[in-house]
Amino acid sequence: MLSSSVFILLLFFLCPGQPAPQCAVPESQKDLVTYLLNLMVQAETDNAQNSLNPNPSLLLGLRLAQQHNLSVEQSALTKLQQDVVSKIQGGLPFSSGNVALYCMAMQASCHDPSDIPASVLPGGKLNLVNVLEEKLVEEIFNIEKAGTPVTNYYQVSLDVLALCLMGKPMTALTTQVLIDAAKTNKFNLSGTFSVDTGSVAVLALTCLKQFKTIQAFPTLQSRIESTIRKLITKIEQQKQESGIIGNLYSTGLAAQALVANQVNFNCNKTIKTILAQVSAGAFNNPMTASQIVPFLGGYTYLNVSSLKCSADQNNLPLPTPTHTSPPSSSNISVQFTVANPFLNSSNSIDVSVLNGSTLLTVMEKAAQLDPQHFSFTIQPSAYGPYVTSIQGVAGNSTDHTYWQFLSGTTSLSQGVGDYKPKNGEHLVALFSTY
Ligand code: B12
Structure with missing residues (x-):
């Protein structure tokens, strides 16, 4: 009689399309x-x-x-x-x-x-x-x-x-x-x-x-x-x-x-x-x-x-309705800075938005309050909105430049459409090379 782990291993080798069992x-x-x-x-x-x-x-x-x-x-x-x-x-x-x-x-x-x-x-x-x-x-x-x-x-x-x-x-x-x-x-x-x-x-x-x-x-x-x-x-x-x-x-x-x-x-x-x-x-x-x-x-x-x-079996259960929390009515304040080391320029603004808003909302608010320094453009992509230009300065793939987003000095691991800032956070858009 085969032990169950030997059996699983055998199955794995006999069926190469099947996932690895260890994880x-x-x-x-x-x-x-x-x-x-x-x-x-x-x-x-x-x-x-x-x-x-x-x-x-x-x-x-x-x-x-x-x-x-x-x-x-x-x-x-x-x-x-x-x-x-x-x-x-x-x-x-x-x-x-x-x-x-x-x-x-x-x-x-x-x-x-x-x-x-x-x-x-x-x-x-x-x-x-x-x-x-x-x-x-x-x-x-x-x-x-x-x-x-x-x-x-x-x-x-x-x-x-x-x-x-x-x-x-x-x-x-x-x-x-x-x-x-x-x-x-x-x-x-x-x-x-x-x-x-x-x-x-x-x-x-x-x-x-x-x-x-x-x-x-x-x-x-x-x-x-x-x-x-x-x-x-x-x-x-x-x-x-x-x-x-x-x-x-x-x-x-x-x-x-x-x-x-x-x-x-x-x-x-x-x-x-x-x-x-x-x-x-x-x-x-x-x-x-x-x-x-x-x-x-x-x-x-x-x-x-x-x-x-x-x-394949048609075995994906339908989604169970998830409880969505009601929209927040409290506000948070964040600081937003746009910095371009190539032009030696840096501009900051304090913005107040609803708790739970995305960085994109912060940027839209900043652009409303001070369009000269904070207006920007985006391009939709599979990942969500990609920020193509700020203050009329666009990143490009020939020079390998882009607008990078940071919280303080830490690069964000989400785009502006997903990232939700916290109260008191300092967000930075930094014109960078890659
Ligand atoms: C290469 C790359 C870049 C390059 C893209 C330019 C280029 N010409 O190569 C650069 C360095 C500019 C870049 C920037 C950013 N990136 Co990037 N990038 C990648 C990477 C390694 C490969 C993308 C790719 O070529 N995919 C294959 C092609 C076929 O698919 P595609 O849809 O056509 O790819 C395009 C988009 O993905 C777009 N893109 C790249 N990154 C991002 C990020 C966001 C948020 C959006 C909307 C679009 C986007 O550029 C690609 C090339 O044109 C992925 C890794 C991954 N696991 O997917 C990370 C990845 C997609 N990036 C990521 C992030 C977070 C960013 C930044 C937000 C980082 C930051 N702190 O600023 C910025 C975007 C800021 C902005 N201006 O909006 C994350 C997204 C995670 C998430 N939760 O959404 C990933 C998954 C990396 C990671 N592990 O964190 N990125």
């Missing part, structure tokens, strides 16, 4: 994962109802879960397929990382991204994997010409990961690009190691390592392995006592990188802290939910190519 959400807290999945389902439904672009990150997160709402996932897949065809047909902007996410979301839905129905295109089909290969060539060309990718190394890593998951043989050059970037600290953002970027790079390299064509080149294979080790050391250096790795929002990706490489870490502590934060509402932004859900379900992005869609 699990306690049965009594599974409703928190259900809550996150329902947030994502709701966001996909809202996108469809408001004719907004579908979001591949949400579908990818929904697929890498143990509970499913199959009709929402099916309609999100159809929307993604239609959207991708109109993007390609219309020559609309499509960053390499987004192409990679579309490919991964389709593959995780057991639909081949190299064979998308497209009656409006020549041949009646779209091969999105070819598009991704071209996008990655552009990224590499830019790295060689200008020293940086067209987008960023997070997206280059996503590109390599998605192509590898599609079984596309990588040229040695492509693999070397990630190895060189790791060696020369190119995964830094604003001067510090980006745990998110390093983690996706580890997942991409871990996928490459298992490739037969790569294994045929032992020197390349060993360079990949030493780069993975180097990046894992850096990720481990960002582990906090609480189990958080980097910050709250990089932890899901970092944990995937560690799990995929069988690195021992106190993952139950990490799960406990994350679940407490889910309860506190810290993952209410569906994009943040989509990046933590795979880890909580025991999956990594490497599972995308081996999911058994025919075994």
Whole structure:
């Protein structure tokens, strides 16, 4: 008679699409994962109802879960397929990382991204994997010409990961690009190691390592392995006592990188802290939910190519109505400073807003009171509003500048649409480089 742990291990090896068993959400807290999945389902439904672009990150997160709402996932897949065809047909902007996410979301839905129905295109089909290969060539060309990718190394890593998951043989050059970037600290953002970027790079390299064509080149294979080790050391250096790795929002990706490489870490502590934060509402932004859900379900992005869609059950319970607290009637006062070291300028203002307001509301109030110094523009994105300019000064990707947000001297880990300042807090918008 097999002992139960041996049986679970056997199951894991026999069913590669199944999650790793070692890290699990306690049965009594599974409703928190259900809550996150329902947030994502709701966001996909809202996108469809408001004719907004579908979001591949949400579908990818929904697929890498143990509970499913199959009709929402099916309609999100159809929307993604239609959207991708109109993007390609219309020559609309499509960053390499987004192409990679579309490919991964389709593959995780057991639909081949190299064979998308497209009656409006020549041949009646779209091969999105070819598009991704071209996008990655552009990224590499830019790295060689200008020293940086067209987008960023997070997206280059996503590109390599998605192509590898599609079984596309990588040229040695492509693999070397990630190895060189790791060696020369190119995964830094604003001067510090980006745990998110390093983690996706580890997942991409871990996928490459298992490739037969790569294994045929032992020197390349060993360079990949030493780069993975180097990046894992850096990720481990960002582990906090609480189990958080980097910050709250990089932890899901970092944990995937560690799990995929069988690195021992106190993952139950990490799960406990994350679940407490889910309860506190810290993952209410569906994009943040989509990046933590795979880890909580025991999956990594490497599972995308081996999911058994025919075994899926339509088993996601409907959301239980949550008690929403009545809007606060008390006010808080905060100080807001806009500082631009390049122009040697700094302006501050005291603003009073309702308790529970977001930083965006603080900024709107400041702009109303003193438009000359505090007016700003935003661009909607999947993560929420991204602040593009303040006082007419815009960040840009050529100079690698952006408006960074801080509380005192600590960089915020949420955007202005999510962050809720406390009474007496000093918030700063600082024109920075990355
Ligand atoms: C690269 C990156 C940046 C770059 C983006 C520019 C560039 N050309 O590369 C820079 C350094 C400018 C940046 C800035 C910020 N970022 Co950022 N960023 C990332 C990172 C590592 C990758 C994004 C990406 O390329 N995704 C893949 C592509 C395909 O998806 P995409 O939707 O097209 O990506 C675009 C948006 O994500 C946007 N973007 C990037 N960061 C943010 C943050 C917010 C709040 C919004 C609305 C949009 C946005 O820029 C991307 C490239 O165009 C993610 C990591 C992650 N886990 O997602 C963090 C991440 C999204 N960023 C984050 C944060 C907090 C910020 C800042 C608010 C930090 C700060 N204290 O100021 C600012 C935004 C401030 C503003 N002006 O509104 C958090 C968001 C968490 C959350 N709870 O919402 C993440 C998850 C990192 C983390 N672990 O904390 N970021």
